[in-house]
Amino acid sequence: MGRYLIQRCFLLGLTFIAITIIGFSIVRLAPGDPVELFFSGGLAAGVEGVNPERLVQVEQAKEDLRRQLGLDQPLHIQYIRWLGRILHADLGRSFKDQRLVWDKIRERMPLTITLNSLALLITYGIAIPLGILSAVKTGSIADRVSTLIVFMLYSLPSFWVGTMIIIFLCGGDFLDWFPPAGLHALDYDPEWPLYRRLGDYLHHLAMPLLVTTYGSFAFLSRVLRSSMLEVKLQDYVRTARAKGVSERVVILRHILRNSIIPIVTNLGLLLPALIGGSVIIETIFSLPGLGYLGYQAVLARDYPVVLALFSVGSALTLVGILISDLLLVLVDPRISFEGKPA
Template sequence: MRLLRGIVTKLAGIVLAILVIATINFTLVHSAPGDPASVMAGQSGATDEKFLEELRAEYGLDKPFMVQLGTYLKKVVTLDLGYSYRQRRPVNELILDRLGPTLLLTLSAFFLSLIGGVVFGTLAGLRHGKWSDLAISLVALLLYATPVFWLGLMLVLIFSIQLEWLPAFGYVDMRASSFGRLEYAWDVLRHLFLPAITLGAIYMAVYTRLMRASLIEVAAEDHVKTARAKGLGEGAILRGHMLRNAALPVVTFAGLQVGALVGGAVVVETVFSWPGLGRLTFDAVTARDYPVLLGIFLVMSVLVIVVNILTDLLQRLIDPRIAVR
């Protein structure tokens, strides 16, 4: 019963958080300057006031703010994200079409940055004060200081234009419809490599420096000195006494950075013409397509919540003492 109450309480908190996020998103989006009806009227070539009034009435834009908010929250509860003004399609369909590529890019960048940060941070921490430590720290600092869009353009210039190793833009080749499964998967992987590196590089730099500092701190603790005094090998000490304790702050910080990672996908998808939610967000902003923007913001918020839950589980796996507290 205690476990069941805990699960119910957690789920209730998640639902409440989603509704609060939806309310804040709706308020902020509708507070922005610009009128969707004017944009739609301009695209259709008609700008008279009567046509604008008809458009506002058709999409409920003429109703009071609180009425619009209540209608939107009712739809959110029923998993209805509305209808796109511009693309004339349900928002659910638009997001489902783009969600797969965004998840692939974001999760690839997340695990690449986390694993790379732990590996390089461990190497730097174990070689503290030596040339390899200085080299890794310098590269991490340079990556952290490099703008994401500039790094993406440089990678395209080097690996796509100069070396011609990898494709510069898109999700798959134009001939992908004739590919077999393995050939299709390999083509997607080739297109994914540069965007994932671009998106994950800055976070890999952060996790590298954090892992290095954490490992140096753990190495000075008494239990590590005791294990070394008992004659344990350095490999056993690293695996059994240092890595788990040192990796815990990195995993915690990575969970907190998921929101920024998802936000960074907007820039990366635009640079690489990646057909995900980032490109859809950019198009929706320029067209003032409020339902699409609200749907994307809500889905991204839910993704952040889910990843944070997974991060909590990973923390308990790394350090079982957390589950006891």
């Protein structure tokens, strides 16, 4: 196990570097210049009626700002310097307001972690029972109805669902059951009792959680159903039933336990996917999380913030894959990494 971990960590490091090279190149070569954007509201926005000497000063100021931000260097030099800072846990300063990027991320991180942790619990809490029910009741009315509903949910894009929820349930043209944006009520008071503050917080997160989870549990429930239907046909399941083992034990111990591997494997990819999807959710519901921060940074061409969030997402993806591989050993003792090449 130790040798396997060392090999995997080494490969994860190389993979992370390769991912950051691609991401850094895409971000820096994308249309738009943060320096031009910074000066777009000043004299550089037009030339009619502007003193030529003043324009020369503006151009000189642009060059000075590019030099200060390091944007005048070749792309590979910029990347090496950026990677060196990242390896020393220095995410740099925002181009937009010169604040430390880490401070901006630290302010937004609790909301995103809370939202996605709750979404993960809800997703698995619904997907596993629903998948078991569909597999056990194959061909029944319950299975057909759940299959129809799940496929309908999985086919709906989250941005459209979020928009429809705001229109119909969040004080649009119809019902006003849930708040359309923010984390607290307009009359929120920090002196409220804990239960009231918690209720207000969850009331504001209810619809974002719904939009975040419906597609994930629909997908995972289908994965578990397919896996259980395949395991049900195995000889050891028929043998257990022939020995008189109760159906409950057969399902939970023999079928479910051997069908859970795809669910564990998807766990490593689901968390980064939820964080990436939070860009849409947080933007639609105006939640001050990491996703909304990334959206604002892209619009402002705030390279340090964009690259920092990209790096965090990439690292989470790689670590999530490693954790899911390690969890397989706990789920299925037959799996061993001893002597297995990375």
